[in-house]
Amino acid sequence: MILGLAxxxxxxxxxxxxxxxxxISWAAQLGLIDLSGSWLAFLGYRFxxxxxxxxxxxxxxxxxxxxxxxxxxxxxFGARLLLGGLSGAAIGxxxxxxxxxxxxxxxxxxxxxxxxxxxxxxxxxMFGRDLPAALIEDVVAIAGAYxxxxxL
Numbered sequence: 001m002i003l004g005l006a007x008x009x010x011x012x013x014x015x016x017x018x019x020x021x022x023x024i025s026w027a028a029q030l031g032l033i034d035l036s037g038s039w040l041a042f043l044g045y046r047f048x049x050x051x052x053x054x055x056x057x058x059x060x061x062x063x064x065x066x067x068x069x070x071x072x073x074x075x076x077f078g079a080r081l082l083l084g085g086l087s088g089a090a091i092g093x094x095x096x097x098x099x100x101x102x103x104x105x106x107x108x109x110x111x112x113x114x115x116x117x118x119x120x121x122x123x124x125x126m127f128g129r130d131l132p133a134a135l136i137e138d139v140v141a142i143a144g145a146y147x148x149x150x151x152l
Contacts, residue, residue, distance in 0.1 A: 001151070002095035003104055006088035008148050010105035013084030014112015016141040017076070018059045020087035020105075022052035023145035032152045033094045040090045040098075060138055064131065071113050084109025094152065 013020035021043070027033045028044030035041045042048060062068050069076055084105040092101015116137060123133035 002091060003097065003100060005148050005151055006091040006097075006101035006104040007108040007111075008144070009087040009091055010084035010108020010110075011112035011115075012108075012141055012145045012148065013080050013087055013105065014071075014109040014114075015116040015137055015144070016056065016059055016063070017071075017080045017083050018052060018056040019141045019145050021083050022049065022056040023149045024087045024090045025049040025052045027149040027152050028090070032149060033090060035090055035093060038093050038098070040086075040093055043090055063138070064134055071117055077113060080109045080113050081106050084112070091148075091152070 009020045009024065012023070024033065025043045026049045028035050028040075029046070029049045033044075035044050071077065071080065085102045086105070088105015088108065089098050089102035092098045092104070095101075120130075120133045120137050123136060124130040127133060
């Protein structure tokens with residue numbers, strides 16, 4: 001189950017890069033996941049969840065701007081892979097499988113990046129504009145992150 005959650009949190013990072021570490025950081029802060037004694041312990045520090053949450057909110061807002069680059073450009077894609085791997089590693093670490101969790105988080109981020117872009121494009125075409133599709137994707141990312149950390 002832990003490895004499935006690591007893959008799933010990677011998918012969330014593919015949808016919204018900052019949502020995954022924000023959710024994991026809150027899980028660590030609230031004691032849902034134990035990262036003490038690992039290099040990932042910083043995710044549970046007092047201010048870390050607030051910082052990641054602020055970054056996630058900024059991402060939710062900037063994603064709606066027409067000037068925001070595609071999630072598939074190297075910088076955006078790289079950030080999703082990095083944060084998916086970080087978040088997956090944190091989940092994996094809770095089950096003694098940090099490296100496997102990281103790899104699955106990266107794979108999930110690839111799936112979320114390309115799958116999310118394809119679904120959003122179809123929804124935008126269906127609605128005739130991007131905003132409703134983007135908002136649906138936001139809800140899926142937030143609800144998905146919550147559902148994943150609720151299983152930890």
